[in-house]
Amino acid sequence: MVRKKGKCRAALAAALLGAVISLAGCGASEGSGTTTLSFQIWDNAQRAGMEAMAQAYMEENPDVRIEVQVTSWDEYWTKLDAAAESNQLPDIFWMHTNQILKYADYGMLADLTDLYDEEDPGYYEEHFSEISLDNARGSDGRIYGVPKDKDTICLVYNKEMFDAAGVDYPDESWTWDDLTEASAEIYGRTGKYGYMAYADDQLGYWNFVYQAGGYILNEDKTKAGFTDSATRMAMEFYIGLQKEDWCPDQNYFAETAPGTAFISEQGAMYLEGNWNLMSMMENNEDMQGKWDVAVLPQCPDPERGDGRATISNGLCYATGARGKKLEAAKDFLKFLGSEEGQRIQGESGAAIPAYEGLEGTWVSAFDKFESAPDVQKCVDMFDYSVQSVNNASRPNWKTQVSDTLLKIYSGELTLDQGLEQMQELVDSAKAP
Numbered sequence: 001m002v003r004k005k006g007k008c009r010a011a012l013a014a015a016l017l018g019a020v021i022s023l024a025g026c027g028a029s030e031g032s033g034t035t036t037l038s039f040q041i042w043d044n045a046q047r048a049g050m051e052a053m054a055q056a057y058m059e060e061n062p063d064v065r066i067e068v069q070v071t072s073w074d075e076y077w078t079k080l081d082a083a084a085e086s087n088q089l090p091d092i093f094w095m096h097t098n099q100i101l102k103y104a105d106y107g108m109l110a111d112l113t114d115l116y117d118e119e120d121p122g123y124y125e126e127h128f129s130e131i132s133l134d135n136a137r138g139s140d141g142r143i144y145g146v147p148k149d150k151d152t153i154c155l156v157y158n159k160e161m162f163d164a165a166g167v168d169y170p171d172e173s174w175t176w177d178d179l180t181e182a183s184a185e186i187y188g189r190t191g192k193y194g195y196m197a198y199a200d201d202q203l204g205y206w207n208f209v210y211q212a213g214g215y216i217l218n219e220d221k222t223k224a225g226f227t228d229s230a231t232r233m234a235m236e237f238y239i240g241l242q243k244e245d246w247c248p249d250q251n252y253f254a255e256t257a258p259g260t261a262f263i264s265e266q267g268a269m270y271l272e273g274n275w276n277l278m279s280m281m282e283n284n285e286d287m288q289g290k291w292d293v294a295v296l297p298q299c300p301d302p303e304r305g306d307g308r309a310t311i312s313n314g315l316c317y318a319t320g321a322r323g324k325k326l327e328a329a330k331d332f333l334k335f336l337g338s339e340e341g342q343r344i345q346g347e348s349g350a351a352i353p354a355y356e357g358l359e360g361t362w363v364s365a366f367d368k369f370e371s372a373p374d375v376q377k378c379v380d381m382f383d384y385s386v387q388s389v390n391n392a393s394r395p396n397w398k399t400q401v402s403d404t405l406l407k408i409y410s411g412e413l414t415l416d417q418g419l420e421q422m423q424e425l426v427d428s429a430k431a432p
Contacts, residue, residue, distance in 0.1 A: 049350030089320035104138030145316025147354035170294035187246030193267035213304025224426035230303035289371030312385035
């Protein structure tokens, strides 16, 4: 990210030449004296929560109008890249850990490190976890986003399939051995898949690697850990699950996502992020009461640690470094990071607030369902959560690592050949 920025910007602009720029974030305030702020997000399921926060702020600030705008994930980043190049970023927008280092290191995001200094210089550290703050930092260690939410990965399971197979539901005592034994029992007695182990990172093998005591990136994020013995042990276990009759292969997942297979009751278990659980309940009424969530099974023989881990990520709210309504945007950002703002988000069910101590607001949002999953399990796992893997060069190795993993699955590469290639891909990658 610190390479010749002029050339990087020129290349980015050339690549996006001709893109339609429809994000309007820098227009002048309305003649009536009202300041209009655009608020860009990519998840329609969270629109209501974001609008509730905006409404609460507008009630306290009647001279401000906030417009929540939703686009699809892919369209979001295409438009945001183009808007950044032309200095037309939205006034406030979501920032993902996959992208924050690029935007922050290129100087596109406003530095928000001192946002709360006037009221409390220690505000960030007092109210947000280190993982949440790290998710909002640039390569220079400065904060470029107000932490929005935090998440964990949980085990989702079909209770009816467990009942039909006469298998006890997953609980805190479960290990990888219980996962495989239950899968075999369910498949043998119902003909349905057991645990559906697909080749994903955050929703798949990363969790197992850290449970075994391995790592994907070292502490300073300069080198990979794919050739580490604990990492290898976890990868051998996870990839090997595909050989079992009860686990679909990756050709199956190329056609059918695990979540889709689960909702259509073709498989009994898969890993899911807590951010999708509310929409699962709302959009699949016929499945309510049939499924629940559990903490992740632990590694029975980790090389390091106690065998427990779950990948934790989180979004943040950001604004452009050169926005024409920067001070107004920053004031709204302060509200979004406040206890009031974060409480509104949690109560809407949109996501678990990043603000420490408000996790229960999200849990309580599920009380509206007669048969709600035990989502408190998602919160319980924060005690051993691991920050989602990311560094400045990840955009240049993520896809290649995933492609290499599929070559191991297909037999084109042996496990050791593939892990060595993945190690080299990460170690040699440069920031875009």
